[in-house]
Structure formats: C-alpha cells, structure tokens
Amino acid sequence: MSKKIATREAYGEALLQLGRENPDIVALDADLAKSTKSYDFGKTFPERFFDMGVAEQNMIGTAAGLAAAGKIPFCSSFAIFASGRAFEQVRNSVAYTRLNVKIGASHAGITVGEDGGSHASVEDIAIMRVLPNMTVFVPADAVETVGAVRAAAAIDGPVYIRLGRSAVPVLHKEGFQFEPGKAVVLREGKDATIVATGIMVAAALEAAEQLESKGIRIGVLDVHTIKPIDVEAIVNAARKTGAVVTAEEHSIIGGLGGAVAEVLAEHCPIPLKRVGIPDQFGESGAPAELLEKNGMTPRHLIAAIEEIITKKG
Amino acid sequence: MGEIDELQKKAREIRKHIIKMLGEAGSGHPGGSLSAADIVAALYFHEMRLDPDRPEWPERDRFILSKGHAAPVLYAALAERGFFPVEELMTLRKLGSRLQGHPDMRKLPGVEMSTGSLGQGLSAANGMALAGRLDERNYRVYVMLGDGELDEGMVWEAAMAAAHYKLDNLAAFVDHNGFQIDGPIAEVMSPEPVSDKWRAFGWHVININGHDIGQILGALAEAKNIKGKPTMIVAETIKGKGVSFMENQVGWHGVAPKPDEVQRALAELG
Ligand SMILES: Cc1ncc(C[n+]2csc(CCOP(=O)(O)OP(=O)(O)O)c2C)c(N)n1
Numbered sequence: 001m002s003k004k005i006a007t008r009e010a011y012g013e014a015l016l017q018l019g020r021e022n023p024d025i026v027a028l029d030a031d032l033a034k035s036t037k038s039y040d041f042g043k044t045f046p047e048r049f050f051d052m053g054v055a056e057q058n059m060i061g062t063a064a065g066l067a068a069a070g071k072i073p074f075c076s077s078f079a080i081f082a083s084g085r086a087f088e089q090v091r092n093s094v095a096y097t098r099l100n101v102k103i104g105a106s107h108a109g110i111t112v113g114e115d116g117g118s119h120a121s122v123e124d125i126a127i128m129r130v131l132p133n134m135t136v137f138v139p140a141d142a143v144e145t146v147g148a149v150r151a152a153a154a155i156d157g158p159v160y161i162r163l164g165r166s167a168v169p170v171l172h173k174e175g176f177q178f179e180p181g182k183a184v185v186l187r188e189g190k191d192a193t194i195v196a197t198g199i200m201v202a203a204a205l206e207a208a209e210q211l212e213s214k215g216i217r218i219g220v221l222d223v224h225t226i227k228p229i230d231v232e233a234i235v236n237a238a239r240k241t242g243a244v245v246t247a248e249e250h251s252i253i254g255g256l257g258g259a260v261a262e263v264l265a266e267h268c269p270i271p272l273k274r275v276g277i278p279d280q281f282g283e284s285g286a287p288a289e290l291l292e293k294n295g296m297t298p299r300h301l302i303a304a305i306e307e308i309i310t311k312k313g
Numbered sequence: 314m315g316e317i318d319e320l321q322k323k324a325r326e327i328r329k330h331i332i333k334m335l336g337e338a339g340s341g342h343p344g345g346s347l348s349a350a351d352i353v354a355a356l357y358f359h360e361m362r363l364d365p366d367r368p369e370w371p372e373r374d375r376f377i378l379s380k381g382h383a384a385p386v387l388y389a390a391l392a393e394r395g396f397f398p399v400e401e402l403m404t405l406r407k408l409g410s411r412l413q414g415h416p417d418m419r420k421l422p423g424v425e426m427s428t429g430s431l432g433q434g435l436s437a438a439n440g441m442a443l444a445g446r447l448d449e450r451n452y453r454v455y456v457m458l459g460d461g462e463l464d465e466g467m468v469w470e471a472a473m474a475a476a477h478y479k480l481d482n483l484a485a486f487v488d489h490n491g492f493q494i495d496g497p498i499a500e501v502m503s504p505e506p507v508s509d510k511w512r513a514f515g516w517h518v519i520n521i522n523g524h525d526i527g528q529i530l531g532a533l534a535e536a537k538n539i540k541g542k543p544t545m546i547v548a549e550t551i552k553g554k555g556v557s558f559m560e561n562q563v564g565w566h567g568v569a570p571k572p573d574e575v576q577r578a579l580a581e582l583g
Contacts (some may be wrong), residue, residue: 052470064440
C-alpha cells in the first residue's frame with residue numbers, strides 16, 4: 001500500500017491509452033485540462049481534443065452531438081461543474097437521449113481541499129445516480145480508475161466517472177478485473193461490513209485491520225459502481241454480518257449511503273450507519289484535516305462499527 | 314409548376330397538418346410551428362440530402378429543431394418526406410405515440426436530437442459538425458432557434474464555440490417572430506440587436522424574410538459558400554403565419570385550436 005496516485009492521474013493516462021487504441025475517442029474539457037488530466041490526450045491528439053473554454057453546459061451539449069454522430073466523447077471538468085452547472089444538459093441532452101457521452105468528474109468531494117466549499121462536490125453522486133440511463137463509477141484507486149475508464153468506453157451510453165484530486169493508496173494489483181456493477185469483496189467479515197466507495201475504501205480496509213486485532217471481524221465491500229448498484233453483493237454481506245456501515249466521500253444523503261439504505265430497507269433490513277460528509281458543505285483546509293473534521297477517518301469508522309454492533313439483533 | 318411554387322405548396326400542406334394534429338391532440342404549440350413552416354419546407358424538400366429509408370445514413374444532412382416545442386412542424390415535414398406514415402401525425406402527444414410532445418430521437422426516425430429544453434440544440438449541432446469534419450464527411454448541419462430561446466446563456470456559449478472552431482458546415486436559423494410566451498420579446502427580454510450579436514460572435518449573418526421561399530433558398534445557397542465561419546440566417550417571420558386569427562397573437566403560443574377553429578384555419582389555408 002505504499003504507492004499513492006490520484007485517480008485523476010490514472011484517468012488521464014487511461015484516456016490517452018484509449019485514444020491510441022480507438023480513433024473514435026474524442027475528449028472535451030472546460031479550461032481545466034491540466035487539472036483534470038485530459039491535457040496529455042490533447043497534446044497527443046490535438047485534432048480530437050476540444051477545449052470548450054469555461055462553458056460546461058456547451059461542453060456537454062457538444063459532446064451529445066459528437067456522440068450522435070458516432071464519436072465517443074469524454075468530457076472532463078470538476079465534479080461540481082460537470083454535474084452541477086451542466087446538470088440539465090446532462091439530463092436532457094445526454095441521459096434522456098441515452099447518448100454515448102462519458103463524464104470524467106475530477107476534484108470530487110472534500111479532498112479538493114484548500115479551494116473550499118464552492119468547489120467541493122458533496123452532492124454529485126446523488127444527482128447523477130437519480131438519472132435514468134446513467135452509469136455511475138466511483139473508483140477507489142488508480143487500478144480501478146483504469147478499469148472504469150475502459151469499461152465506460154465499452155458501454156454504449158452515458159457514464160459518470162467520479163475522480164479525486166489527492167493522491168490515494170493503490171489497493172488493487174495490476175491485472176485486477178473491473179466488472180461494471182459488480183462490487184468487490186476485499187475482506188470477508190463476520191461481525192459487520194463496511195460498504196465503501198472511492199477514497200473511503202482505503203480507510204475501510206485500515207479500520208477493518210485495526211478491529212481485527214481487537215478480535216472483531218469486519219468485511220469490506222468495495223462498491224466502485226454506484227449505479228447499477230450490486231444488490232446481491234450488498235444483501236449477501238448484510239445477511240452474513242448483520243450490520244452495515246457505509247463509507248463515502250459524499251453527503252450521507254443520496255449517495256452510497258442512500259443507495260445502500262434503499263437496498264437494505266427493501267431486501268434485508270438490518271442496522272445501518274452512514275459515514276460520510278454530514279449534511280453540510282465543504283470548506284478550506286488540507287484534505288486530511290477535512291476528513292478528520294467531517295468524521296471520515298478509520299478511527300471514525302471504528303467508532304461507527306463499535307456502535308452498530310451493539311444494535312445487532 | 315416551378316420549384317418555388319412546389320415548396321410553397323409543401324409549406325401549406327405542413328401548416329394544414331400542424332393545425333389538424335394540434336386540434337386532434339388538444340394541446341401543443343401552433344404559433345411557433347406555423348412561423349417556421351416555410352423554412353422547414355425548404356430544408357426538407359429542397360436543401361437537405363436525406364434518405365427516409367435509411368434515417369441513420371452517415372452521409373445525411375442533419376436538422377435540429379432547437380425550439381423543440383415547434384415539434385408539429387418537424388413531424389409534418391418528416392411524414393411528408395416519407396419517414397413515417399402521414400396518418401401517424403394524428404397520434405401526436407398521445408400515450409404510446411412516437412410523436413412525443415417534444416421531439417425524441419430515440420422514438421421517431423428522422424429526429425436527429427431530442428429537444429424541448431430550450432438552449433441546447435446549437436451545442437449538439439456543433440458536435441455533429443465537429444464529428445463530420447473529423448470523419449471527413451461532407452454532410453451539413455442545420456439548426457433552428459427561437460428568438461425567445463436566445464435568452465438562454467448556453468446559446469451564446471455555443472455561438473462562441475461554433476465560430477472558434479470555424480464550423481462552416483453548419484448553418485443556423487433564428488425564427489425571428491418577435492414573441493415568446495410572456496409577450497413580445499421587446500417587452501419580456503429583448504435579444505436585440507440579434508444580427509449584430511451573431512456578427513460580433515464571429516458568424517456570417519444573412520437577413521431574410523422567412524416566409525419568402527426564394528430568399529430562404531438564396532440564403533441556404535450563400536451559406537454553403539461561406540468558408541471559415543458558421544452562418545446565421547435571421548429570418549423575419551410572423552408567429553402563427555397563415556392563420557389570420559393566430560398571427561401575431563401571443564395567446565396562440567401554446568394553445569391548441571378547438572374544432573371550429575381548426576375548420577376556420579383549414580379553410581384559410583385552402
Ligand atoms: C429551458 C426552457 N425554459 C423554458 C421553457 C418553456 N418554453 C417553451 S417555449 C418558450 C418560449 C420560446 O420562445 P421562442 O424561442 O421565441 O419560440 P417561438 O416564439 O418561436 O415559439 C418557453 C419559455 C422551455 N421549453 N425550456
């Protein structure tokens with residue numbers, strides 16, 4: 001777990017590689033190419049790269065037209081703008097039309113850090129997963145990101161890929177098979193399960209390891225696909241361990257926690273605790289400070305587990 | 314009969330379909346459908362390279378009705394052009410119909426882009442024009458916007474981008490009928506001076522009477538010869554054109570004619 005790479009870095013490399021393999025891949029950015037990492041694609045394939053300037057709505061609309069004419073456009077911007085500023089363009093020109101547009105949404109969540117609350121998307125998973133026809137990937141590390149980008153290109157339809165700014169540990173080995181819609185059991189548990197997504201998967205693993213030394217056996221389920229959600233894997237883990245804590249770098253409303261609550265309420269009602277950004281906006285600070293302040297460290301996950309275990313029937 | 318007469322006749326047929334469809338549907342938008350009829354007739358029966366038997370033909374010209382509420386004018390033209398049976402026009406807005414209240418590209422062959430949310434069509438047209446250039450295809454892309462629609466900020470993002478990327482395989486129309494829903498554009502939110510704005514954004518601008526077939530054909534021919542920039546054809550039109558009691562009446566933006574009004578309108582259209 002020594003190596004650390006930001007998922008946006010992996011996204012940029014994967015996009016470039018895809019560009020080499022498939023001439024129909026085109027990329028658009030909204031004046032953030034150096035940050036979203038679509039820059040290298042643009043340098044390598046200038047004729048297939050369109051900087052749309054600071055105009056996210058037009059970027060998404062243009063991508064819809066490119067897709068309607070047979071291209072596979074990847075649109076990159078910050079998550080807050082790709083999902084927020086351009087929401088209704090994503091909704092009507094991309095999701096409603098089921099067009100083959102991919103959205104690479106970087107700098108998601110509070111680990112955007114010092115830029116603060118205007119830039120920290122706490123709501124993007126919620127507003128993307130509610131859209132019919134939309135697939136939502138939230139990769140946990142660089143390896144999953146490469147898998148997600150390749151899977152997105154292979155899917156015929158809209159895909160939202162949520163990416164982070166900060167370097168995060170590489171959890172998966174090279175050769176890991178990313179299967180869209182299939183959660184990954186990273187650890188089998190007995191006493192409770194942490195269902196995690198994105199950068200919180202690493203925190204979940206760490207919490208589980210620490211609890212192991214106290215004799216508490218925690219499962220870790222890595223949900224890299226928020227939509228379609230892997231109902232079977234979540235219900236299996238719930239049945240086996242009897243309690244679930246969700247962990248995500250997103251509001252506890254409407255994101256992974258919301259999706260898991262929906263699944264469990266309908267299929268296997270058991271004690272559930274959601275760890276994530278409480279119902280509030282982000283603020284400036286170092287990513288680690290913000291995770292601490294929002295109650296999203298391994299220590300907080302351990303406290304959540306210890307609490308929920310007492311509620312088991 | 315000369316071609317202009319033929320196209321005028323087509324436009325009249327389209328207007329009659331619009332009235333009948335809307336009468337049958339009991340809701341919808343006559344004013345902005347009627348104002349666009351001559352331009353749409355010129356596009357579908359003179360200008361565009363199309364094959365109704367192959368709606369996905371990669372070399373086809375594309376038309377996007379960005380002001381999607383005028384769907385009846387598009388549906389009437391597509392039916393007359395042979396994309397689907399004319400009788401199907403009478404299913405407009407009904408449950409299960411391919412003729413949705415606003416155009417749906419996934420339901421009806423010939424519809425190039427789903428529209429209805431104003432402001433989005435020009436961006437999609439730009440994307441198609443860029444793809445055509447990348448693929449070295451020589452199809453052209455046409456798009457129609459409303460003058461009220463110009464209030465949308467996204468239109469101007471797209472205006473900037475089309476000029477920046479020198480999309481000379483694209484020509485747009487503004488159906489300049491002077492009205493939006495809440496009243497005359499001059500009173501609600503004036504987009505004027507429309508032509509100067511597009512020119513300032515780097516477009517080649519042509520001003521025409523949007524009910525004069527000869528002028529429409531002339532503008533389309535001129536647009537094809539303009540290199541290095543997109544063309545905007547600002548068409549002066551009359552909202553409700555062809556039905557005297559609907560002309561320039563803001564109340565006919567989004568209200569369907571009742572049976573007696575359908576009869577009066579059809580009698581006028583001849
Ligand atoms: C984004 C959006 N906002 C509001 C509407 C509702 N609406 C439908 S038509 C219309 C007025 C359009 O005026 P204009 O573009 O001039 O159309 P025309 O007069 O040619 O019918 C409005 C506000 C819409 N369809 N989309």
